[in-house]
Amino acid sequence: MSELPDNLRRQVVAEVYRQAGELDWDGLTDRQRSTHYDQWLDDPGIGQQLTRFLTRERARVWLKDVPMKEYARARSGIGVYADLVTMRLPSPGQIAQQVLGSGWSMVIGSIQEKPNRCLITDGREQRLMMWGPPKTLRDLVWAGINALIDTPHQPLLVVATPQGQRLDEGEKRRHIRLGQVAGLDVRHTVLRMTHISRPNSPA
Template sequence: MIRNIYRKADELGWDGLSAVDRTAWYNRWVDDEMLGGVLTRYMPRERARMWIKDVPMKHYNRARSGIGPYADLVSTPLPSAYDIARIALGEDWTVLSGTLREKPNRCQVTDGQGQMLMIWGAPRNLKSLVWAGLNARVDALPSPIVVINLLQGERLTENERRRHQKVCELAGLAVRVITTRTTRSTSSGRESPPLRLPDG
């Protein structure tokens, strides 16, 4: 069932939907015999709706990033932490095993000589990214870098870009803006996402 929910979210372009549109789709999914119809055999309709919102869809973007319990159920994954590191920092950078964390997505990366704490997410999550970076500095973790990941087709205005840069500078955090795109899983595994150069 979760795989079907994720497939429908992919088809709708979930990241681009407004809160009102998302609410409408939660209601439609509850009324769908193959989704909500299964759940409402065991729970009230409103509880089924909340389950869809608070369980699979709460994990949706983390799962697409290869993180969390539902990562193997997505059909259009986002670039992995390894991909993000290569795009934002360069081909020599890779993820240190066992350091991947979520809420927000972050991990330690190395080029074989130095280490950094890479924290990444969408522009709308800037507050969480910056807060994680500040906490990393307080906790004496490797030097944090914020990576703002735009999906193909998304844009930041010049004012937004300057504001993001200024917020990170005031927090003492390095920042990169990159553009990536989703990929489609195949029977042989996940395709390598086309790598895009950092935007700045």
């Protein structure tokens, strides 16, 4: 929807992300999210700005397909809106350290998407780390199988659960077993949010 001026687009995304952070978006049900989309359409800083250029229906689609489709990646420091979030997930390098230890870090410039992945190193070897929430396990496993064929780097699949959600031990064992069948290293970790103060957002 190129009819939106760039400065307005970023202003609206920043306000959506500020409110989503306050709402604990991950913890909302689909019905609650739908309610908030409707509320955003009536918000002077969001919907009333968008409907200067879009119909109300198209503005609602835009909210779902642009800022909120990018929200999880932006909180991981990935994508064009990464600098607009107020709640930040651990960076890829921090995830690697949570799973493998403090000696690991991300190889700069190696981040790719769909699924999220990057090279990580401990100074001696490099691995291809892929990560995502439990619902993306199938995509992670398929990408990992392809990586075994297409890259020289041993894949590491990280099932990353947001803080406040949990997997039971049976689910974790099943994930690990599925990885073993495919010849893949599957690990689990919890992603804890940190708050980022913005110049025009509450501390």
